[in-house]
Amino acid sequence: MPSRRAPAPDSPFYPIVGWLFAIGIIAALIQALIGAPTSTVTADCNPAYPDFCIASPPPDLDCRDVAPHTRFTVLPPDPHHFDQDDNGIGCER
Numbered sequence: 047m048p049s050r051r052a053p054a055p056d057s058p059f060y061p062i063v064g065w066l067f068a069i070g071i072i073a074a075l076i077q078a079l080i081g082a083p084t085s086t087v088t089a090d091c092n093p094a095y096p097d098f099c100i101a102s103p104p105p106d107l108d109c110r111d112v113a114p115h116t117r118f119t120v121l122p123p124d125p126h127h128f129d130q131d132d133n134g135i136g137c138e139r
């Protein structure tokens with residue numbers, strides 16, 4: 047009956063087990079990196095700008111950075127200062 051024990055460190059199979067373990071970790075890291083940008087973008091939509099997704103600073107954004115969006119809803123505290131005259135509408139010009 048074959049033994050089900052893990053190979054001993056001096057076994058010829060021990061490096062193979064180590065490589066398989068390393069490949070599993072690398073595959074998980076690649077999957078995390080590929081999946082990260084989408085979830086980060088959706089998670090970092092600042093609630094001061096409910097009309098569409100604008101990330102929180104930093105970096106500080108200007109109206110040209112969110113073009114072609116103009117005249118959108120801005121709620122306090124307006125961290126990007128899109129609403130210079132405080133009327134609740136951003137990038138009016």
Ligand SMILES: [Ca+2]
Binds near residue numbers: 132
């Ligand atoms: Ca305004």
